[in-house]
Amino acid sequence: MSQPLDNLEPKAVWKYFDEIRKTPHGSGNERPLGNRVMGFARERGCETAIDDAGNVVVRVKASPGCERAPVVVLQGHLDMVCEKNASKVFDFEKDAIGLVRDGDWLKADGTTLGADNGIGVASALAFMEPKGAAHGPLELLFTVDEETGLNGARGLKPGFVTGKLLVNLDSEEDGVFYVGCAGGQDAALALPIATTASNAGWNCCRVEIKGLRGGHSGLDIVHNRGNAVRLLARTLIALGREVDLCLASVEGGDKHNAIPREAAAVISVAPGSADTVRRIFDAQLAGFRNEFASAEPDLALAMTPITLPATVLDKASRDKVLALLLGLPHGVLAMSRDIPGLVETSTNMARVRTGKELTVLCSARSSVASALKGVVAQIEAVGRLSGATVDVHEGYPGWKPNMESVLLAKARKVWTEVHGKEPRFTAIHAGLECGIIGEKFPGIDMISLGPTIVSPHSPDEKVSIPTVARFFGFLTAFLAALTRN
Ligand SMILES: [Zn+2]
Structure with a gap:
């Protein structure tokens, strides 16, 4: 044979x-x-x-x-x-x-x-x-x-x-x-958070952004796909402008080199605000679908009622968390000056978790050493503005x-x-x-x-x-x- x-x-x-x-x-x-x-x-x-x-x-x-x-x-x-x-x-x-x-x-x-x-x-x-x-x-x-x-x-x-x-x-x-x-370098942020007792009688739910395509944070970042953590932060900030909102936790993403496909938050709102919540979520989802169009055909925003947790973040912590998740850079930051279509510098807001503190992992890449330093410095600066400590990991050169x-x-x-x-x-x-x-x-x-x-x-x-x-x-x-x- x-x-x-x-x-x-x-x-x-x-x-x-x-x-x-x-x-x-x-x-x-x-x-x-x-x-x-x-x-x-x-x-x-x-x-x-x-x-x-x-x-x-x-x-x-x-x-x-x-x-x-x-x-x-x-x-x-x-x-x-x-x-x-x-x-x-x-x-x-x-x-x-x-x-x-x-x-x-x-x-x-x-x-x-x-x-x-x-x-x-x-x-x-x-x-x-x-x-x-x-x-x-x-x-x-x-x-x-x-x-x-x-x-x-x-x-x-x-x-x-x-x-x-x-x-x-x-x-x-x-x-x-x-x-x-590209070279790469990760930065881990830790933001102290404080909690307070939940408001009795408020309605609690788990909000999820899901169905995103994610992909490799180096090879796929050029496609400008959605980052579930970012879209969740935008949704909650929009909601917080219209209703009194408590945030209990937020989590999304996993590996440093994967663009987050899913993110979820536990929130509570005052009784009687259900219609407003639905209207704002519908508007956000319609906006995202239009914005990402064919890049994210299965983008979804889901809301599931759950029991109210004993504690939620206090208002100052809530605002810092959401601002940080909106303010940290994500995506393509510069294209190559020499090679058409090549991403020179990018960063991935890769993972977020709430425990005793909020932790966020960011993973930056660039083929130009000084540009990599620049984006890591930007992540550090935004982190410090919010009151987070920032641990910059040892990177590898491009x-x-x-x-x-x-x-x-x-x-x-x-x-x-x-x-x-x-x-x-x-x-x-x-x-x-x-x-x-x-x-x-x-x-x-x-x-x-x-x-x-x-x-x-x-x-x-x-x-x-x-x-x-x-x-x-x-x-x-x-x-x-x-x-x-
Ligand atoms: Zn190989």
Whole structure:
């Protein structure tokens, strides 16, 4: 019976990918694959090293005559996201990833495939094979724990690689080079709140904004979708202008990198104000539907009567909470001056909870370091105005697109020669390892590319087989071209 990888080209890439998929390598469990990679390297006579974080480097000697070419770093990450369908029985710490061929696509059998970044790692390893095209000295850099927070890259130490040119192999669109990414920084606000006894006889209800599309706070922020927390604050402020309103609690959002899809508040109003409440909610909902139109087709505002809680926020706390949730920045703050359609700076008002105090988590991103500082300072300023304390977390740096990059110019030329068509250059409004690597190794010139991978991080992940050959064909020609001056 034929196997899914039979007759696929380039043979060396698929051979290594086959080894990778048989070796468990979920995030945090990269050591078996790291050891495997070092084993292959030693068999090929290459030097290897591993650092405290578990990152691995393999030093591949130059082809004869190319010893004086610049050292090029080929970089990918060892770990994969482990996701499976609920019905699939699978142990990511033991089992080999199953493969399914579907025409020009390769996918797994009910699990993530790990083409992200297994194809990148396999492609780098393929340059250890003795009979390839000419290349200069190579450093194959394999990081750990990329998927849970770029942690391997964060652990890199000076000198682990020496090359000044780096090709990151972790992008996912054929013919598209990434030349920049966003840095990020979170800020956690804590606002002291005071409570008072509920007014006896008042009507209490839970108000919910729901049905929003949410999405990734980096990649989807450009769509200008609604933030459920913000819309809830606007609704309650509108209501408070017309009726006497008590606020008992508010909560919404969850992860720092997800745009809040749902938010809810517990409120109480004086008896007899039900009609006003309904009228204002209807007007708010109609306004939001018009405002967001096709961006939020399922936006809903629901109200459910509940029993009156013993306490509510006092008036001063209520006003500060609502003002803070309305005043904190959210969404796209600036578009790139260099790359059309790319978000440069944004922030996500990601999560709000009431307990002993009100806590709000904001998550800012920018490809420009000073702009990131600027938006975090703005969040701090608004927080302090309301009386909140603000804890700014350690961030990670961005990678500002350098359209003058020598590596980029050469990549453009070689891609066009090999594939007969100009590639596209873009950047991503999310974190990449290149942001951190650029900070760890100042002055390094970087580009990022990869074959087409669809639905990474999900059991629907699949890689386009022909684009793997296109990707590797380019890499081979590119490394050869870099030996020539
Ligand atoms: Zn990846």
